[in-house]
Amino acid sequence: MTRPSHKKAALAAACAATFICLSASAQAQSTVTLYGEIDAGLAYANNVGGHSQYQLTSGLIDGSFWGLQGSEDLGGGMKALFRLEHGFSLANGEARNDHPYYVGLESEKFGTLTLGRQYDSVHDYFAPFTLTGGVGGTAFAHPFDNDNANNSYLAANAIKYASANYGGFTFGGMYAFSNGAGRFADNRAYSIGANYTGGAFSAGVAWLHNNGRGATDNGAYEPFALPGSGETAGSVIDTFVGKQDTIGVGANYVIGDVTLGAAWSRSIQTGVVDAQSGFGLPSIAFSNYELNAVWQVTPAVSLAGMYVYTKGSDAHWHEGALQAVYQFSKRTDVYAETIYQRATAGAPAAINSFDPASGRNQLVVATGIRHRF
Known part of the structure; x- marks a missing residue:
């Protein structure tokens, strides 16, 4: 039996090494990742339409979803990227x-x-300074998520720009087309925002404007429910909004294991029309004032809390919330939280993700488990 020469063996080894390097390079240049989160738990609400409610929840903090994201290195510091998620x-x-x-x-x-x-831009530059846009999640939203800090609606037909990081400063903007022939401004939206992070301090500001929200089938937004616009307190009906403007400003400061936060937002909705009858409804405006804190007690245990005062056109709401999270691992944790909301007489109490109360008070106590993959 003939044995391969040393030269042939060396050549074969070099070819194999080259193939491995090329394969690794190709993998590094193009990636696709499957990821997601599953969030489920149990919740008690003391007043849902005048009755106590016990329910199995899904996504009380983040929402359950799966997604695919990927990128391809195009060279010269450029990448193509995509993201597809479904809740x-x-x-x-x-x-x-x-x-x-x-x-x-x-x-x-x-x-x-x-x-x-x-x-x-509200999501990108303002929401992270609220507890609903941070660790608190869905149930910690301001009443009716009036400023969209909890991302109750996303913009369709949107083109969006996000800057690189320039010494801790970032900025960006979005424009969502109405896609309507001859109705360029009907059901369109645009927003801008900026953020600065330097050491322990960070701050952000954002502005969102839309015209004719829900007025067309293929525009930026679908029709939505405006709270308290029906015949009884706490009722909701589908509405069109002629114009909506939302502005938000927030800041965080880190002291050791504690992050202190403050946020203010104002949402003004004018030209409101009942989607069913076409009748005009009163315009409505909300101002939200939030103070929050997150304490990383140990690497596995964190505590968070907030207080929010919301002033509406003819009403106001007080809301307080606490949350505790225990991490079994980087991928799996359990949580417990409680949220209490009190409204003025005649206004509905409605903790986000739960149906409105029949009166001015509502309390939610919940626990759950989350797994990320």
């Missing part, structure tokens, strides 16, 4: 269209440009 209810299997999907280009020097159904 669902773990309790009943119902699909939820409350997550983004887009494709775009990213430059290390100039920033990122994406097209698709996307979050607005």
Whole structure:
């Protein structure tokens, strides 16, 4: 039996090494990742339409969803990227269209440009300074999520820009087309925002404007429920909004294991019309004032709390909430939280993700488990 020469063996080894290097390079240049989160738990609400309610919850903090994201290295500091996510209810299997999907280009020097159904600048630059946009999640939203800090609606037909990081300063903007022939301004939206992070301090500001929200089938937004606009307190009906403006400002400061936060937002909705009858409804405005804190007690245990005062056009709401999280691992944790809301007489108390109360008070106590993959 003939043995291979040393030269042939060396050549074969070099070819194998080259193949391995090329394969590794190709994998590094193009990636696709499957990821998601499953959030389920139990909740008690003392007043839902005048009755106590016990329920299995799905996504009380983050929402259950799965997603695909990927990128391709185009060279010269450029990447192509995409993101596709889809929400669902773990309790009943119902699909939820409350997550983004887009494709775009990213430059290390100039920033990122994406097209698709996307979050607005309120989500990107203001919401992280609220507890609902941070660790608190869905039930910690301001009454009726009037400022969209909890991302109750995403913008369809959207083109969005996010800058690179310039010494801790970032900024961006979004424009969502109405897609209507001859109705360019009907059901469109645009937003801008900026953020600064330097050491222990960070701050952000955002503004969102839309015209004719829900007025067309294929525009930026669908019709939505305006709280308290029906015949009885706590009722909701589908509405069109002629114009909506939301502005938010927030800041955080880190002291050791504690992060202190403050946020203010104002949402003004004018030209409101009943989607069923076409009748005009009163305009409505909300101002939200929030103080919050997050304490990382140990690497596995964190505590969070907030107080929010919301002033509406003819009413106001007080809301307080506490949350405790224990992490079994980086992927799995359990949580417990309680939220209490009190409204003025005649105004509905309505903790986000629960139906309105029959009176001015509502209390929710919940616990759950989350797993990320």
